[in-house]
Amino acid sequence: MFKEIIANVRKTVPLVHNITNYVTVNDVANVLLACGGSPIMSDEPLDVADITSICGGLNINIGTLNKNSIEAMFVAGKKANELGHVVLLDPVGAGASALRTDTALKLIEEVKFDIIRGNISEIKTLVLGSGTTKGVDADAADAVTDANLQEMVKFVKEIAAKFNTIIAITGAIDLVADKDKCYVIRNGRPEMGKITGTGCQLSGMIPAFAVANKDNMLEAVAAAVCTMGAAGEIGFERMLPGEGNSTYRNRIIDAIYNMDDETLNRYAKVEIF
Amino acid sequence: MFKEIIANVRKTVPLVHNITNYVTVNDVANVLLACGGSPIMSDEPLDVADITSICGGLNINIGTLNKNSIEAMFVAGKKANELGHVVLLDPVGAGASALRTDTALKLIEEVKFDIIRGNISEIKTLVLGSGTTKGVDADAADAVTDANLQEMVKFVKEIAAKFNTIIAITGAIDLVADKDKCYVIRNGRPEMGKITGTGCQLSGMIPAFAVANKDNMLEAVAAAVCTMGAAGEIGFERMLPGEGNSTYRNRIIDAIYNMDDETLNRYAKVEIF
Amino acid sequence: MFKEIIANVRKTVPLVHNITNYVTVNDVANVLLACGGSPIMSDEPLDVADITSICGGLNINIGTLNKNSIEAMFVAGKKANELGHVVLLDPVGAGASALRTDTALKLIEEVKFDIIRGNISEIKTLVLGSGTTKGVDADAADAVTDANLQEMVKFVKEIAAKFNTIIAITGAIDLVADKDKCYVIRNGRPEMGKITGTGCQLSGMIPAFAVANKDNMLEAVAAAVCTMGAAGEIGFERMLPGEGNSTYRNRIIDAIYNMDDETLNRYAKVEIF
Numbered sequence: 001m002f003k004e005i006i007a008n009v010r011k012t013v014p015l016v017h018n019i020t021n022y023v024t025v026n027d028v029a030n031v032l033l034a035c036g037g038s039p040i041m042s043d044e045p046l047d048v049a050d051i052t053s054i055c056g057g058l059n060i061n062i063g064t065l066n067k068n069s070i071e072a073m074f075v076a077g078k079k080a081n082e083l084g085h086v087v088l089l090d091p092v093g094a095g096a097s098a099l100r101t102d103t104a105l106k107l108i109e110e111v112k113f114d115i116i117r118g119n120i121s122e123i124k125t126l127v128l129g130s131g132t133t134k135g136v137d138a139d140a141a142d143a144v145t146d147a148n149l150q151e152m153v154k155f156v157k158e159i160a161a162k163f164n165t166i167i168a169i170t171g172a173i174d175l176v177a178d179k180d181k182c183y184v185i186r187n188g189r190p191e192m193g194k195i196t197g198t199g200c201q202l203s204g205m206i207p208a209f210a211v212a213n214k215d216n217m218l219e220a221v222a223a224a225v226c227t228m229g230a231a232g233e234i235g236f237e238r239m240l241p242g243e244g245n246s247t248y249r250n251r252i253i254d255a256i257y258n259m260d261d262e263t264l265n266r267y268a269k270v271e272i273f
Numbered sequence: 274m275f276k277e278i279i280a281n282v283r284k285t286v287p288l289v290h291n292i293t294n295y296v297t298v299n300d301v302a303n304v305l306l307a308c309g310g311s312p313i314m315s316d317e318p319l320d321v322a323d324i325t326s327i328c329g330g331l332n333i334n335i336g337t338l339n340k341n342s343i344e345a346m347f348v349a350g351k352k353a354n355e356l357g358h359v360v361l362l363d364p365v366g367a368g369a370s371a372l373r374t375d376t377a378l379k380l381i382e383e384v385k386f387d388i389i390r391g392n393i394s395e396i397k398t399l400v401l402g403s404g405t406t407k408g409v410d411a412d413a414a415d416a417v418t419d420a421n422l423q424e425m426v427k428f429v430k431e432i433a434a435k436f437n438t439i440i441a442i443t444g445a446i447d448l449v450a451d452k453d454k455c456y457v458i459r460n461g462r463p464e465m466g467k468i469t470g471t472g473c474q475l476s477g478m479i480p481a482f483a484v485a486n487k488d489n490m491l492e493a494v495a496a497a498v499c500t501m502g503a504a505g506e507i508g509f510e511r512m513l514p515g516e517g518n519s520t521y522r523n524r525i526i527d528a529i530y531n532m533d534d535e536t537l538n539r540y541a542k543v544e545i546f
Numbered sequence: 547m548f549k550e551i552i553a554n555v556r557k558t559v560p561l562v563h564n565i566t567n568y569v570t571v572n573d574v575a576n577v578l579l580a581c582g583g584s585p586i587m588s589d590e591p592l593d594v595a596d597i598t599s600i601c602g603g604l605n606i607n608i609g610t611l612n613k614n615s616i617e618a619m620f621v622a623g624k625k626a627n628e629l630g631h632v633v634l635l636d637p638v639g640a641g642a643s644a645l646r647t648d649t650a651l652k653l654i655e656e657v658k659f660d661i662i663r664g665n666i667s668e669i670k671t672l673v674l675g676s677g678t679t680k681g682v683d684a685d686a687a688d689a690v691t692d693a694n695l696q697e698m699v700k701f702v703k704e705i706a707a708k709f710n711t712i713i714a715i716t717g718a719i720d721l722v723a724d725k726d727k728c729y730v731i732r733n734g735r736p737e738m739g740k741i742t743g744t745g746c747q748l749s750g751m752i753p754a755f756a757v758a759n760k761d762n763m764l765e766a767v768a769a770a771v772c773t774m775g776a777a778g779e780i781g782f783e784r785m786l787p788g789e790g791n792s793t794y795r796n797r798i799i800d801a802i803y804n805m806d807d808e809t810l811n812r813y814a815k816v817e818i819f
Contacts, residue, residue: 015681022295022568023302023314029569029742034791039742040639040681041569044612050643054681066317066341068612093313097323135288135313135327194530196302196312238788242511244530245307246523250792257740257790295568296575296587339590339614366586370596408561408586408600467803469575469585515784517803518580519796 001268005213005223006261010036014211017055017080018204019043019073021063021092024197027253028059028204034257035227037208043069048076057207058085060111061200062103063092063136070103077111086210086217088115090203094122095131105129108163114210115221117168117203120144120152127159137193144173153182153273166221168206170199174229176222183222186269187229189236194245198252202228205256223264230267231255274541278486278496279534283309287484290328290353291477292316292346294336294365297470300526301332301477307530308500310481316342321349330480331358333384334473335376336365336409343376350384359483359490361388363476367395368404378402381436387483388494390441390476393417393425400432410466417446426455426546439494441479443472447502449495456495459542460502462509467518471525475501478529496537503540504528547814551759551769552807556582560757563601563626564750565589565619567609567638570743573799574605574750580803581773583754589615594622603753604631606657607746608649609638609682616649623657632756632763634661636749640668641677651675654709660756661767663714663749666690666698673705683739690719699728699819712767714752716745720775722768729768732815733775735782740791744798748774751802769810776813777801 015038020028025041032039042051045068052058058080060073080087089111091104104126108116116123119138125131132139144152152175160167161179169175174185192198206224213220235251288311293301298314305312315324318341325331331353333346353360362384364377377399381389389396392411398404405412417425425448433440434452442448447458465471479497486493508524561584566574571587578585588597591614598604604626606619626633635657637650650672654662662669665684671677678685690698698721706713707725715721720731738744752770759766781797 021314023298023312025569026299026572026742030792030795033740033742038681038683039569040642041567041610042639042643043610044645046613047611047643047645050645051639051681054642064314064316065320067319068341068614093315093324096313096327097315097320099317099320099323135311135324137311194306196299196306234788242507242527242531244527246303246526246530249303250523250796253792254788254790257792258788294587296571296585299572337587337589338593340592341614366588366597369586369600370588370593372590372593372596408584408597410584467579469572469579515780515800515804517800519576519799519803522576523796 001265001270002219002223002261004261005209005220006259006264008212009208012212013038014057014208015040015055016057016059016204016207017042017052017076018059019069019076020059020061020200023063024200027197027201030253031201031256032204032208034253035205035208043072045071045075048072049079052076052080053083056085056211058087059204059207061090061092061203062100063200065103073107074110077107081112086114086207087111088117088203088207089113091118091122091126093133093136095125095133096135101125101130113165115166115168115206116163117206120169120171123159123167123169138171144171144175157182166218168221168225170202170225174225176225178218181218182273184271184273185226185229187226187267188232191236191248192232195249198228226268226270227256227259227264230264231259233267274538274543275492275496275534277534278482278493279532279537281485282481285485286311287330287481288313288328289330289332289477289480290315290325290349291332292342292349293332293334293473296336297473300470300474303526304474304529305477305481307526308478308481316345318344318348321345322352325349325353326356329358329484331360332477332480334363334365334476335373336473338376346380347383350380354385359387359480360384361390361476361480362386363473364391364395364399366406366409368398368406369408374398374403386438388439388441388479389436390479393442393444396432396440396442411444417444417448430455439491441494441498443475443498447498449498451491454491455546457544457546458495458499458502460499460540461505464509464521465505468522471501499541499543500529500532500537503537504532506540547811547816548765548769548807550807551755551766552805552810554758555754558758559584560603560754561586561601562603562605562750562753563588563598563622564605565615565622566605566607566746569609570746573743573747576799577747577802578750578754580799581751581754589618591617591621594618595625598622598626599629602631602757604633605750605753607636607638607749608646609746611649619653620656623653627658632660632753633657634663634749634753635659636746637664637668637672639679639682641671641679642681647671647676659711661712661714661752662709663752666715666717669705669713669715684717690717690721703728712764714767714771716748716771720771722771724764727764728819730817730819731772731775733772733813734778737782737794738778741795744774772814772816773802773805773810776810777805779813
């Protein structure tokens with residue numbers, strides 16, 4: 001399925017600039033190192049243009065946005081666009097507050113994103129302009145299921161076309177699509193929802209995969225999503241009695257540290273529509 | 274002792290808004306998930322009213338306060354009051370700086386708190402208006418001991434009456450009281466003091482317990498304090514030679530992930546005065 | 547080699563004020579507790595003078611600086627100088643952006659630092675006024691190697707003289723020097739570079755070592771650097787198949803928690819020039 005995607009990350013060590021929330025930032029940095037990339041964090045408007053210039057990718061995550069970091073998102077996003085870098089948006093909590101919804105929408109207007117990754121409620125919010133996101137989790141009523149899969153595949157391709165970007169919707173079933181092609185990924189474990197930040201971690205990892213595989217970006221994004229899911233499965237296999245979500249978090253990052261393309265392909269449960 | 278308290282948390286999955294410090298925020302999020310709640314973090318004044326509105330509880334922790342987050346604490350606190358949410362104050366470092374002492378006192382004046390949780394030096398500071406907090410740790414001279422227990426039980430009931438709130442003082446001996454009734458809890462391990470943030474984690478967990486047991490709030494707060502102590506004991510039992518505070522932190526959160534009411538009651542060392 | 551250095555830290559429990567980045571701040575706090583110190587974090591200009599006053603050491607790390615925290619660095623640094631505290635600068639990313647380079651240089655101008663710790667590219671940037679730091683990692687072309695060791699020892703002594711401070715340059719070979727004497731340390735593992743924040747952790751730990759050994763500060767700083775390297779080796783010995791950088795992080799902090807002077811001296815690979 002996936003060819004040399006991870007090998008390319010490890011060979012080229014893409015430097016990724018993260019403007020991300022302070023809840024999960026340490027895990028984002030460690031996951032980027034685990035997958036073979038290199039992280040740098042900066043969210044001060046006076047700093048971000050320089051920092052993003054030396055990187056290959058930019059990850060904008062609005063999880064704990066404030067007036068200062070919002071300004072930094074626009075400065076960094078525009079600079080990264082100028083330089084042709086890979087830019088990702090993670091609209092954490094869009095639909096849960098007006099500030100988050102408005103910031104995400106304005107970012108999409110003024111910055112060209114190569115990838116937007118979120119849960120289904122956040123992505124729906126971007127299309128509809130308002131949403132029912134339950135905090136930072138998707139509304140159960142929105143979920144991608146076997147029953148609505150064909151409809152959702154069509155929907156995600158349409159959003160990808162509308163925003164001229166790759167859309168990655170993660171949940172029990174993950175969808176990664178551009179306007180023409182959609183990867184449907186069934187990796188991962190429900191217990192991953194009991195760890196804070198697996199979504200944020202994925203949003204940090206995706207730009208590294210995309211930068212290292214720029215001519216093959218849709219496949220690279222799907223491979224990153226699949227890597228996180230496979231790591232969730234491998235980490236879970238290793239759980240001992242009495243362990244819980246804190247150890248599980250470590251085991252998932254460890255599994256990414258040890259991931260290679262062969263393992264990824266062995267675990268991948270992917271269909272293409 | 275405790276009836277269905279944790280079961281109620283796991284059944285209702287209370288969403289808790291945290292305005293908390295960036296030192297221990299990741300652990301706070303993971304503990305909230307571990308106990309069956311759901312965390313969301315936001316500290317931007319323009320964001321917090323919306324975010325707190327979709328939650329059931331609010332945790333205000335002044336551990337790394339700044340001008341912007343202080344403003345957010347007042348906005349969120351007043352909104353949560355309006356909506357009848359459970360609101361907790363953790364006055365981290367009150368007594369260690371004028372800004373922390375003044376912010377805590379002003380918050381208590383303008384926001385109605387259901388619970389105030391801190392170490393004994395921080396709580397004394399709130400009563401006296403100044404203190405001798407040693408950084409973020411209690412002054413040894415202030416400690417609750419068997420020798421001064423009766424006097425301290427009286428003192429904490431008086432503070433609870435004065436501030437019309439539940440007071441939770443944590444240390445070697447924990448006291449959880451309203452004006453009429455005081456739980457004296459002797460769970461936990463001294464090694465928990467070698468981990469950053471077990472207090473902050475508890476302050477994140479308490480609103481989830483309280484929201485899920487609103488008609489029984491004093492018992493719920495005592496159960497949360499007891500849960501943290503029991504998890505400290507269970508985590509410690511599982512420590513292997515060569516392990517230290519970093520692994521201990523993981524094992525404590527893991528123990529909360531696996532906690533149920535039966536286990537809690539088996540570990541609970543509680544007297545009521 | 548090292549005498550009673552760690553015992554002195556554990557005996558005196560130095561309180562260290564950290565103005566540090568939010569990426570690795572939790573690990574910095576846990577490492578400070580692990581080595582026997584006590585951490586407090588504050589980066590609000592209105593808070594830092596009070597907080598630093600009750601401490602013995604101050605760690606200024608510019609890893610995620612912003613306008614507000616930069617102001618706090620100057621306020622805290624000057625207050626700590628007034629009080630004769632141990633003050634350390636970690637110029638994270640100096641050379642990677644103008645703001646970072648300028649802030650580091652201005653801090654050195656206005657605050658007296660007892661110790662400056664960074665990678666070789668960051669330290670070169672301080673001398674040259676601009677640099678080629680690759681994000682937060684050193685440029686490979688700058689590395690201290692056996693081939694250029696004598697030259698680098700001379701260079702680091704000169705910088706120590708120029709800035710009237712102790713310089714700690716960490717990398718595959720670590721150099722810790724004042725103007726007269728240079729410790730060359732070959733502890734540690736290359737895999738430590740796959741964990742975010744071992745440098746930041748060291749910068750948190752050094753002031754604790756220095757405060758507890760004030761009459762012997764150069765040796766104390768070298769011992770701290772050596773402790774981090776030895777912990778990296780001990781943690782690595784304990785790694786199991788399938789584990790990766792996240793568990794390695796925990797094992798390193800655990801190793802510091804269990805470190806004593808005897809173990810440190812057994813592991814130390816140190817020469818003095």
